[in-house]
Amino acid sequence: MTFRSPLEADLDKIRTLFLQMCVRAESMVRLSVRSVMERDAYLGRSVVAADRDLDTLELQIDQLCLAVLDERHPSGDELRVVTTVMKMVTDLERIGDLASNVAKRGLELSAGSGYEPGFELTMMGEGAADMIRLAADAFVAQDTELAHDVLSRDRQIDQINREVFQRAVKEMAAHSDQVDRVLGMTSISKYLERAGDHACNLAEMVVFLVDGRDVRHTRRKKLPAKPAE
Numbered sequence: 001m002t003f004r005s006p007l008e009a010d011l012d013k014i015r016t017l018f019l020q021m022c023v024r025a026e027s028m029v030r031l032s033v034r035s036v037m038e039r040d041a042y043l044g045r046s047v048v049a050a051d052r053d054l055d056t057l058e059l060q061i062d063q064l065c066l067a068v069l070d071e072r073h074p075s076g077d078e079l080r081v082v083t084t085v086m087k088m089v090t091d092l093e094r095i096g097d098l099a100s101n102v103a104k105r106g107l108e109l110s111a112g113s114g115y116e117p118g119f120e121l122t123m124m125g126e127g128a129a130d131m132i133r134l135a136a137d138a139f140v141a142q143d144t145e146l147a148h149d150v151l152s153r154d155r156q157i158d159q160i161n162r163e164v165f166q167r168a169v170k171e172m173a174a175h176s177d178q179v180d181r182v183l184g185m186t187s188i189s190k191y192l193e194r195a196g197d198h199a200c201n202l203a204e205m206v207v208f209l210v211d212g213r214d215v216r217h218t219r220r221k222k223l224p225a226k227p228a229e
Contacts, residue, residue, distance in 0.1 A: 007074060010072060011074075014065060019140070022202075025132055027050075028051070028095070030125060030126065032100070032106070039109075041110055045107070047099055050096070058090070094194075098194050102192065108184060117188070118167070118185075120163065121185070124161065124189060124196075125192055127156060127157050128199060131203075135202035139209070142206075144211055146206075154200045157193055158193060161190065168186045
């Protein structure tokens with residue numbers, strides 16, 4: 001049997017809880033959009049309720065990380081894992097908030113009729129959820145190429161968000177009675193765009209975790225090349 005130190009055991013628990021949080025955040029994004037597209041009030045309320053569980057996981061991870069810092073005194077790579085995860089769970093918690101907002105707006109829209117959500121929202125939701133999953137995979141595999149793939153996918157979501165807004169402007173000009181519903185759709189689009197941004201933050205932190213390179217604020221620029229071995 002391989003011996004594991006108390007620090008290694010704690011780090012394994014942190015990684016496991018973190019991945020649980022990733023899975024839940026990804027699921028919340030997918031289900032929130034589905035609740036909007038299918039006018040499923042039960043599903044929408046379940047997403048809102050799931051946000052509380054995600055918040056609990058964030059607190060649990062933070063408390064464990066602080067205990068490790070206080071009791072185990074990690075250094076080097078182990079310290080980087082703890083401090084990086086503490087940053088990443090904040091983004092996951094915010095993704096949960098955004099998914100909850102999508103579901104809440106869907107509940108409001110399900111009570112009316114008229115302007116309906118387009119397939120663009122499904123594309124954005126699936127795109128953002130895929131980015132979360134890939135960021136989690138990159139974390140597990142310590143794969144910076146996969147993390148860079150996440151960053152590149154954000155441009156497509158940004159473009160769809162712009163298209164949704166442009167279509168909304170035309171729709172409001174043509175149908176003034178649908179302004180509230182159209183604005184609701186643009187809010188959902190913006191929430192999903194922001195979820196994609198937070199998934200990018202996760203990927204950026206994976207690059208930092210693996211290479212020690214801080215690539216934040218370079219999303220619109222060419223990412224720096226990996227230093228030669």
